[in-house]
Amino acid sequence: MERVKRFVEFLNLIGYEEVRLSGSSEVRGMESFDPVRELEKLEKEAKKCCRCRLCKTRTNVVFGEGDPQTNLMFVGEAPGEQEDLQGRPFVGRAGQLLTRFLNLYGVKRERVYITNVVKCRPPNNRNPAPDEISTCYPFLERQIGLISPKVILCLGAFAARTILNLPEKTPISKIRGKKQKVRFGDREIYVIPTFHPAYLLRNRRGEPEFQKDLENALRLAGLI
Numbered sequence: 581m582e583r584v585k586r587f588v589e590f591l592n593l594i595g596y597e598e599v600r601l602s603g604s605s606e607v608r609g610m611e612s613f614d615p616v617r618e619l620e621k622l623e624k625e626a627k628k629c630c631r632c633r634l635c636k637t638r639t640n641v642v643f644g645e646g647d648p649q650t651n652l653m654f655v656g657e658a659p660g661e662q663e664d665l666q667g668r669p670f671v672g673r674a675g676q677l678l679t680r681f682l683n684l685y686g687v688k689r690e691r692v693y694i695t696n697v698v699k700c701r702p703p704n705n706r707n708p709a710p711d712e713i714s715t716c717y718p719f720l721e722r723q724i725g726l727i728s729p730k731v732i733l734c735l736g737a738f739a740a741r742t743i744l745n746l747p748e749k750t751p752i753s754k755i756r757g758k759k760q761k762v763r764f765g766d767r768e769i770y771v772i773p774t775f776h777p778a779y780l781l782r783n784r785r786g787e788p789e790f791q792k793d794l795e796n797a798l799r800l801a802g803l804i
């Protein structure tokens with residue numbers, strides 16, 4: 581950041597009056613770089629995407645929603661039926677449970693950013709296929725870069741394996757709760773894997789551990 585600032589000061593010094601920082605650590609060309617605007621552009625691009633077979637069966641692309649300048653990002657697996665119909669992440673039963681857990685801490689959904697590894701619903705809620713995940717990953721990678729959160733809470737095995745680059749069969753039970761620092765570009769982000777809220781709907785015994793991970797993430801992000 582210091583180096584970028586000095587570079588901008590130098591450009592100003594040599595006569596480029598329009599160059600300034602806009603809260604981001606990037607300077608693109610001679611223009612100011614606005615991550616929020618870039619995120620909107622990325623969303624438009626995602627909404628037209630047909631890079632994999634899921635575009636043929638989706639109703640809506642579910643890009644993500646929330647505070648684009650938050651310190652805490654939640655990443656789930658893929659949209660389900662309700663998400664596909666409404667074009668919003670985590671609005672079905674699992675999403676309602678997630679919202680209730682956030683409310684326990686007095687945190688509104690709007691204060692975090694919620695998205696998924698795969699932006700389109702796999703038919704009949706099947707697991708996303710490896711090629712669908714890898715084709716969609718550039719969108720998630722770009723979202724993470726633009727939002728630049730302090731913490732990512734991975735909801736379920738697919739998010740954890742994708743973000744931590746773990747082998748395909750790694751069980752969530754082996755990694756849940758283990759906080760790791762991961763480098764994304766010029767930034768280190770805490771990544772915490774936890775259970776998927778849909779798993780909690782079937783296994784209420786997982787709730788205390790989920791709550792512990794959520795609380796940890798909220799604290800690290802400075803939201804509680």
Ligand code: URA
Pocket residue numbers: 656657658659660663668669670671672674675696778
């Ligand atoms: N499950 C997910 O992984 N994501 C959603 O958006 C909804 C359910």
